[in-house]
Amino acid sequence: MLNSTEDSTDQGVCNAFWNATNASEREPGNLNKYIFIVTVCITGLVCVIGLSGNILSFVVFLREKKKPSTSLILQALAVSDFCILLNTLVEFSIPFIYPYTGYAGIYFRAFQTFSIYTYPLHYIFITTSTWLLVLLSIHRFIAVCKPMSKYKFEIKNTKVQVIGVYLFAVAFNAPKFFDVQCVGITYCTTTTDDMCYKTILNNDLAFKLSYRIVLTNVFMYIAPITIISVLNGNLILTLKRSGENLSFWGKRKAGRDSINAILIIVVVIFMICTTPIFLSQIIMTFGEHFPKSVMEGYLYFLPILFLLVALNAAVNFFVYALVGVRFRTILRELFCGPPTGTALNPNIGKNIRTPFNPSLSLESRSSASTGPLIKDAKQGTGPDSGQPASDEPQLSSSSRSVATTVSYTL
Known part of the structure; x- marks a missing residue:
């Protein structure tokens, strides 16, 4: 999904940097500088900010003592987004310091060894966040569009659902631990000193067609995007139709609207960030059929994908803070304490x-x-x-x- 993939049993890619022609004998390229700016500087900064934001989000939702189902799902989403950002920092941002600057060489060499394990983890975390967003969309759809439904949003049921999402993400991506043979950063071509992120996967045609192409695209992109689009489209239409009828609810309506607005904004950001990644998966799958110039241009597009993944996982905190009235109240009390003469109370407001x-x-x-x-x-x-x-x-x-x-x- 996020890297240039080659099907081969050859282990040379991971060792290519050390065994290839000396960098001084290669022509200087422009890709290393570009990757350093986008992946190390910009994406790295987004990851650091996002890690802090997800920690704060988790703490704020944790202080909701009654732990309603929506808050519980958002806690789980903050955890999975935190893991995505940490993995992005470890696997994509820090390793690319060395190719351009020559610093962090020890980490660069270590990365070539442990990246075979962090590569599948990245897919697990992304799958978890994606399907937690689907779960949240289902909850809000039932609450708003099917208010008379017999389904009960009990915390016990929501916990089981969240655990189920985590287990599904692990089980679905477990084959990647056996599929990937080697992951590393190596020279992109035989002539320049430009380096890029590559993987070597098992050359099994049946596995490639069934799992990498069909199942991965269906369960990580097509199915969740379709479900989220349909549910939130109906949610928006229902809110638009019932806006005037619910005007007498006053502050409670405002509280409900803030929850729905948060979900809609998060979904829009998810769609914007995920669609290019889905398109890149198609390019990668059929890369051998594209002209060489297209694949060379794809190397410049790859760092943008890393940035989109980081943005999607980092921006939720700012959405909560801008739209969520209750979120801002708890966040303010977290740093400034409760208002003078009052005790911290989960029912404030x-x-x-x-x-x-x-x-x-x-x-x-x-x-x-x-x-x-x-x-x-x-x-x-x-x-x-x-x-x-x-x-x-x-x-x-x-x-x-x-x-x-x-x-x-x-």
Whole structure:
């Protein structure tokens, strides 16, 4: 998916750098400098920022003590994205320091040995993130488009689903540990000193056709992209149709909309970053049928793919922070502490009043039945008064400590 692949049983590619003609006898090329700028400088910086962002995202979602299903899936997504960025840094960014600068030679030599294991791991992490996004899309589709469904978003069920995604990713990509023979960075041509990332895979035609071409493209690209597109397309249409009908939900509607907006933005970014990678897989699969000039140009496109993978895994934190109201609240409390005179409470920002709220907890309903909490009759407000209800509930003096809560994520 992310590298120039050759089917061969020859082990020479990994040792080609050491056994080939001395670099001083080769013509200088432009690819090493280009790869250094894109893969080491830009992609490396994206990875470092993304690693920090995913750690913060995980901590913020972890502080949601009730751990709703959406929050749990986003925690798992932060973990898999963290692994993608770490693997990208280890396998693509750091090794390419040496070809252009001559530094980090010890790491470069070590990389030629352990990269045979990090190569399959990269696919495992990407598969995990992709199908976690599919799982999140399914949850939001059922919650918004099928609200009367018998399916229950219980944490126990969501945990099983998340674990199932991780196990599927490992099982599906396990054959890659046996398929890959050698991974390394070597000279791209016989004339210049330009170096590129290459792999040597088993030369088995049946395995190539069934697993590398059909199954990999279907389960890593075609199926998830199709499912995500259909579900989120229906989600957008449903939200557009029901926008006016749900306007009375006030703050709760805003909370729900922030969740849906986060999902839609993350999906759009995923589609933008994944589509070129899918196209590159096709080029790689049928590379021998393309003109030599096309494959030489592909070497310049390859670092862009590394960057797209890193961006897709790093940008989610900024989406959460810009769109997620609840996320910003917890993040602010994480660094600045709770507001003066209040304790850190997972229900901060949830004390709202709505004309009709079937999601109230049993405890809140019991508290509400002890006496008149909201003086709609006296104030002339409420759903039957003809006047809009205030954003803040008017509590009686005997019940000011009782708050009606609604649980939502972010």
